[in-house]
């Protein structure tokens with residue numbers, strides 16, 4: 001079996017006195033696509049943010065390729081960050097810049113500082129690579145469009161392309177298909193599947209569509225009020241598990 | 255899910271703020287007292303204005319009709335107005351590099367270190383606190399009377415004001431894109447150049463135009479203390495009791511101010527589109 005590229009143990013996090021994560025732990029191996037499922041507010045985004053170091057967990061260990069991120073010296077931490085890419089729920093692109101420039105920005109860690117002051121100086125090779133990434137999400141023809149002028153779903157795909165251009169080994173995606181039409185959603189899921197199975201990356205995606213998760217993911221992790229409800233191969237996940245995840249909120253809403 | 259039980263059709267009790275009336279009353283009382291002190295301190299007395307209306311009337315009688323002779327008044331007026339405009343322009347644009355650097359150091363979201371943050375905040379506060387007219391008087395002792403001293407003075411003061419405004423607009427802008435680049439392994443300079451700055455370009459240009467507008471008007475006042483331009487002419491007209499020429503100069507200034515205002519409004523509209 002492939003080694004765990006991303007491994008998370010005992011993650012805890014509270015905001016004020018509201019506990020949000022309670023002992024969350026999981027592995028994502030190279031060549032594997034893992035789906036996170038859970039109701040709104042169950043802590044999926046917070047988990048990813050803790051892994052990325054955007055939020056500080058109260059306790060727990062995050063290791064990339066066996067290295068505990070909390071213990072890495074600054075240089076190696078920088079490299080570990082380069083190796084982990086995140087696709088954000090809120091997209092976080094620069095609306096005034098073109099799609100191509102936004103995708104190039106994913107590769108900034110590989111561009112010398114002097115050449116990254118303006119998109120005009122970005123190396124040609126990086127721009128070609130970015131165009132290639134845009135092509136993989138089906139947007140090569142809109143490369144020179146300002147991101148602010150693209151539709152929501154197109155922007156989401158540009159965000160995916162930016163993560164591709166980072167050439168990461170671990171890709172985390174927070175609802176990468178929430179704004180996509182069924183066809184585009186399938187296309188992006190197939191792309192994530194390809195990254196895992198063909199390019200041997202470790203891929204984890206938060207999804208609100210259990211059917212997409214069961215169809216594309218190798219493994220599903222269910223979060224319920226910040227605790228691990230299950231961590232099973234997709235083929236073992238049944239209606240019982242899904243009902244347990246989403247039922248509490250339905251009861252509250254009824 | 256939540257701790258308090260919510261009963262349907264019944265509004266939950268709002269958290270109480272018992273001291274609200276007392277604090278409001280105390281606030282109003284404080285404002286009234288401050289105004290009483292201020293009226294005393296400034297000798298604010300409308301009666302004086304009524305009694306002295308004759309002085310104003312004779313002044314206005316001297317000033318009208320304005321002196322419209324081309325050679326003696328209008329042409330020198332136009333030339334001097336142009337100088338005023340140039341002072342305002344250079345004072346604004348030449349402060350851009352300094353303001354930009356200090357703004358990046360002084361914005362919480364972009365500063366490399368909290369010491370750099372504190373230091374640049376202090377520098378900006380200093381340049382903002384010293385009025386441009388004081389800077390002008392200082393520079394006059396170095397480079398002599400004339401427009402150059404005015405330009406230097408505006409550069410200093412404008413760096414302080416624009417640096418602060420720019421720093422604030424960077425702090426207010428959505429930090430998501432910058433965070434995204436940080437997690438992708440980009441260093442601080444790369445984050446600022448590729449996320450923060452492109453996000454705030456419209457605000458930066460808007461504030462720049464606003465400062466240009468203000469600086470053209472400031473350079474008028476600087477002219478009064480010897481920095482040249484139309485301010486100097488107005489000062490001379492007053493000193494030699496040529497109030498009709500002064501009115502002509504003021505009309506020219508009025509046209510200039512309106513033109514600058516229209517120009518900056520037009521550019522801002524284009525930018526927003």
Ligand SMILES: Nc1ncnc2c1ncn2[C@@H]1O[C@H](COP(=O)(O)OP(=O)(O)OP(=O)(O)O)[C@@H](O)[C@H]1O
Pocket residue numbers: 015020038039040041042043044045046047089
């Ligand atoms: N910065 C924050 N400050 C306070 N509370 C927060 C913060 N971020 C998240 N929370 C709380 O943490 C809980 C989990 O939020 P999180 O964003 O992780 O949910 P999620 O599973 O991603 O939900 P969704 O499906 O709606 O995206 C929520 O109750 C939320 O209110």
Ligand SMILES: [Mg+2]
Pocket residue numbers: 044045046089174
């Ligand atoms: Mg979320």
